[in-house]
């Protein structure tokens with residue numbers, strides 16, 4: 001049996017993953033048959049709460065103990081075993097009580113959704129919800145038709161995320177170990193020693209995005225007053241458990257390992273520029289058609305084009321040093337960009353960039369020599385050509401002596417720093433350290 005929840009949090013606090021640990025604490029009379037799942041959905045949706053993540057837990061009748069995945073007042077294990085839909089009504093009733101106790105109903109933008117059922121919906125719901133937008137009516141129709149027990153609150157949008165998360169069949173996946181604070185400490189500053197995070201970043205081979213080397217800051221703790229103390233992302237759930245001993249300072253009261261779609265690029269769709277539309281995330285290939293330019297606030301833009309159309313690409317101020325790389329582009333360069341699309345004017349917010357082919361950079365070395373008398377000619381103004389002062393011979397602008405200059409940019413892949421990265425964006429480092437060998441099927 002599955003319990004799926006979404007959108008129980010707000011910008012002010014709470015966290016849907018904490019609610020998952022409350023569900024796990026409640027259902028001691030069932031066994032967990034899988035890691036709880038933390039599923040991130042379309043990061044460009046305008047009405048999302050904080051991270052747009054939904055959570056699913058899988059309950060059943062456990063037979064053989066497998067992995068140790070957390071501690072919530074007791075050690076938590078997952079088991080091999082079988083699903084059963086017995087006590088579905090009872091599970092729904094108890095889960096509903098927990099959702100109603102912990103959700104941030106005070107926030108207008110919090111629209112919790114709860115689903116209990118014993119089968120996974122078609123995975124098209126996941127792909128649509130992570131890449132674009134799924135309509136609430138369609139979700140509710142499906143839930144009714146397939147006899148799920150469900151309840152949506154306020155705007156009910158959480159039902160969309162809950163159903164989408166339930167329909168996820170991991171192809172690519174990662175893990176996040178999340179730790180939680182004592183309730184008395186919620187909202188207080190977190191004590192997380194930076195040197196411990198730096199050491200973790202060095203030692204854990206398959207962890208990623210723990211430390212921001214550019215900002216020289218840890219990036220495992222959220223800035224919000226939510227119950228999370230910190231979360232460490234990586235490809236190996238056993239390795240992640242080492243974080244609990246490595247990170248000193250404030251002690252977590254509970255911890256839980258989640259299976260997630262973070263760092264997978266599942267939100268990205270490869271397409272031509274003319275097919276891009278607001279609220280989706282695209283991967284497009286094209287030619288740079290303008291010098292990069294900076295506007296007030298430090299945002300850097302350039303125009304690019306493929307055979308089908310044009311788009312403006314943006315590296316906003318929070319992408320920090322990534323903007324310096326973008327500024328080195330020149331008209332004629334061939335690039336591939338990953339990023340979310342915004343409307344009015346249509347702009348691609350760059351998450352990652354591949355410089356495929358650099359164009360030649362030709363610089364003027366000197367004015368031409370006169371073809372008649374050999375004297376160095378004089379400029380007649382910007383782009384106005386040249387004239388010989390001695391014999392009045394004229395020459396076009398393109399007669400100037402030029403040479404190819406070295407580009408300051410190299411061909412290859414570039415990404416925004418950790419602090420500016422989307423949960424779903426696949427960090428370049430993942431291609432080297434934690435490509436999964438096993439594939440999950442359910």
Ligand SMILES: [Zn+2]
Pocket residue numbers: 370371372373374375388389390391392393
């Ligand atoms: Zn001359």
